[in-house]
Each structure stands twice: as C-alpha cells, then as structure tokens.
C-alpha cells in the first residue's frame with residue numbers, strides 16, 4: 001500500500017482539471033506537487049493521455065529526480081519541476097501546459113504586458129518571458145536548464161508576484177501553494193494571454209495599465225507580503 005495515496009490523488013485530480021479546462025491536448029503538459037516533509041514530488045507519468053490516466057499512475061520522485069514509487073516514467077519535464085521546488089521553498093505545486101495563447105506569446109518571445117485590471121488582480125505587472133536558451137545550455141540537460149531559465153527570469157522579483165511565466169520558444173509554467181492552485185494559475189494565464197492578444201490586435205498602440213491601477217488591484221487582492229491568492 002503506497003504511503004503517498006493522498007498526494008497522488010491530489011496530483012491526479014489537478015492533472016484532470018487541466019484536461020477538463022481544455023488547456024492540454026493528448027499528452028501535452030503535466031502537474032506536480034511536493035511533499036516537503038517526505039522530500040518527494042508526485043508528478044504525471046510521461047506520455048500518458050489524460051483520458052486513460054489513473055491515480056495509481058502518478059509517479060513519485062525525490063528532489064534529485066530518482067523514482068521512489070511507480071512503474072511508469074515520470075514526465076520529461078520532471079527536472080524543471082524539481083529545479084523550481086529546490087530553488088523556491090514557497091511553492092508547493094507546478095503546472096506546465098502548451099495552452100494556445102500563452103504558448104503563442106512564448107513562441108513570439110514577448111513578455112505579456114499588463115493591459116488591464118484582470119491581470120493586475122493576479123500578477124504584479126507583466127507576465128515575464130524567460131529568455132531563449134543559450135547554445136551551451138541547449139547542449140546541457142535541457143529540462144534542468146529550463147528550470148534555470150525560469151529562476152533567472154525572477155532574479156529581481158519574487159515568484160509570489162507572478163505565479164506564472166512563459167518560456168521563450170517553449171510554453172508556460174505556473175506554480176502555487178499546491179497542485180490545484182498551480183492549475184488555477186494556468187487557467188488564469190491562458191485567459192489573460194488571450195485577452196492581451198485580443199487587446200493588442202484591437203489597439204496595436206495600446207500602452208500598459210497605469211502603475212497606480214496595477215498597485216491598487218494587485219495589492220488589494222494580494223497585499224505586499226500576502227501569499228498570492230492564498231485561498232482567496
């Protein structure tokens with residue numbers, strides 16, 4: 001009997017929410033959650049379609065990416081997830097998708113500007129775009145380096161201020177206090193990315209939302225030190 005049944009169930013349900021929200025196609029994307037006390041991460045198995053995924057398929061790995069429990073291979077993005085968990089102690093769940101609008105901004109290599117209060121309610125300004133990976137990094141361990149790219153993107157801001165990032169040439173990653181919250185942020189990111197694209201299409205010359213409005217909306221919901229959107 002697995003000692004991680006509850007953790008696996010939570011991660012299974014978070015992955016199925018991605019499918020329900022139509023943020024993934026076939027086997028795109030993956031969700032994970034860490035149990036910091038046990039020192040393990042539960043993550044979607046690689047290459048398994050959502051319609052056949054079962055709770056017992058969820059793979060348990062340690063923070064050095066070694067499989068602890070499970071017959072299937074962990075997601076090919078596991079090293080990116082564990083890199084973020086090792087670096088940011090304040091996060092408990094990570095989601096990766098290839099959702100259409102967020103991925104389009106990532107492929108265009110453009111940070112998503114804050115054009116409106118909808119975005120400001122959840123992100124303190126723009127949604128960052130992690131730089132294109134350098135050649136030496138590409139030749140390294142790609143998934144590990146993707147984690148490094150994301151962390152570098154937050155060198156001068158807290159991951160609490162933007163629980164989401166788009167990775168240039170790749171796609172989005174989001175995080176939160178647990179798997180469910182990271183999926184919630186993935187849903188919000190796709191909606192915000194779509195709104196921003198449509199806004200820019202309607203008015204190409206549109207500028208960013210005034211900082212005073214960004215402050216008012218972000219701080220009203222999140223506060224200076226609040227854990228972004230914690231249970232709100």
Ligand SMILES: O=C(CO)[C@@H](O)[C@H](O)COP(=O)(O)O
Pocket residue numbers: 027028029030044045046047048074075076077096098
């Ligand atoms: O980013 C990618 C592929 O570009 C991956 O996220 C796949 O979309 C899902 O891979 P697995 O989790 O099934 O290994």
